[in-house]
Amino acid sequence: MDIGIISMRYAKALLAYAREHKAERVVYKELKALSQSFETHPALKKTLDNPVLPAEVKLKLLCSAVSDTCDVSEQYKRFMQLVLKERRENFLQFMCMTYIGLYRKLRHIGVGKLITAVPVDDDTRERIKTAAAERLHARMELQTAVDPSIEGGFIFDINGYRLDASIATQLKKVKQQYIDKNRRIV
Template sequence: MMANRLVGLRSQLGRCFSTSNSLFQGTTTPKSPLPTASESTSTLVTPPIPVFGIDGRYASALFSAASKQNKLDQIDADFQKLGRLLTKNKNIADLFRNPGVTREQRMGLLNELDLSDMTRATLETLFDNRREKRLTKFVSVMNRLMSANRGELLCRVITAKPLDDKLRNELDSVLKQFSKKGEKLNVETTVDPSIMGGMIVEIGDRYIDMSIASKIKAYTEILTSNV
């Protein structure tokens, strides 16, 4: 069953990589997430991969500022920590995104994470601009950007149960076909029983949902729309 999913993944990834649609898109220009005014008026350092939308603008600005101040390693460590926290602790993620949580409470949570001043200032601006619901996506975009800066292709895979060694090797083999020459594959796997089966794959800026849960939802919507 899972082997069939991998065949399907290979086909779907091929179609995804032949299009230019991005997972993250938007049109609203956010207030600069940088702590200094001079940074916003200077020439930005081009990020290693294009990132789009509101999240991409924040990520590009932060990457540029950190690059100029030789703090990319700090920022990288910060967002890896944030990514792990938001993935493993959904209660914390909900607290950050909840509009009912006060600014002081959010900043208190940030202070407990021991993040660098630049990261904390960026997230503070994100919250001040009422973008708290975009936190998870912003962290994901930033981690993808930093992974590319390390010469890696970041892939996230969600399955209903853990993969055995054979399936994991097959999955890595499929994903590796879509990495560029010299690009190292960085695969993060997560188990989520609620998807019921199949898998969800995020590779670069592409998102592919082959879960049973999503298929049931789609079929249910088709059936109810015809009633």
């Protein structure tokens, strides 16, 4: 069976179950935290794939990956028990990403990422978030990152589109134009 089909089925089932219990927002936050744990700790996936570990240990690990106190919602806990019972833990990261995508689509949430050379203050961050929300007619989740290699300006990714107004990119363009112009002269 295809990974996409499995993760989509489980994510849709979890979303329906969470909506039935009016806990889809809580589950969304928990799965975002779990997805972040998968990204920051690659050993988590390897540990979950270990067939020697019992399901109880894996469940505690999945709960602690979301919350330090293992204080998670009943819907999250029951879903993880189902995943572990059916031996689908190797698809769990894809299930998280699929659920997050479904929830964002359901709630009309746009996702943006702002990359700057220096940290951005909260006022600027909120203005960008508000302006993007008005353009998209959706609520916005804005992630910020600092990358000194862009030398100045910003790079703004939103729903698959990129606005690159960085100094590094502009310098590359000028350099390429200069090289192209000099090739024609020789």
